[in-house]
Amino acid sequence: MAARLLSVKLSMGLVLDEVLVEGEGLSLQAKPFEANLADPGSMEVRVSDRSIAAFLNDRAPGGLRDFQVRLSGGLIEVEATASLIISIGVGAVCRLAIQDQSKLSIELVRIESIGGTGAQNLVKKQLDAINPIIDARDLPVSATLESVEVDQGWIVLRGTIAPAAVQD
Secondary structure, X not given: OEEEEEEEEOOOOOEEEEEEEEOOOOEEEOOOOEEEOOOOEEEEEEEEHHHXXXXXXXXXXXXXXXXXXXXXXXXXXXXXXXXXXOEEEEEEEEEEEEEOXXXXXXXXXXXXXXXXXXXXXXXXXXHHHHOOOEEHHHOOOOEEEEEEEEEOOXXXXXXXXOOHHHOO
């Protein structure tokens, strides 16, 4: 049995474009939403560059605005406008990392800005505020995060979902 959930909004505001869950004896309950299954199953979560940009623009973190996001070759490239004393362009290149098989976080690779240390500190502060971007506890299934790929405009996160008897 398989289920495909579209536009799943997490409590912190990020919209998961697609959540695919698959497993033997999968059953879904609407309110509260729960997915139960007899044996471990698989999960795939897909998030687009548009959803990441919308999330960042909605939150407008720390004086940053006009976010543009590109997901390619294992990296996340983000461009935004920072309002320090004047408005300057800020670019950041990041990668994703799974921590403790339960959290997906953004790690800074480099900053591209004429703002020097001020812009770098601003970006680091905002990353700290939004990490982890996905916590398995916020997903509609009990899951373990196993792998993440970033390419062609998509983040694809894969994991295992647990049977009802194993859920916390």
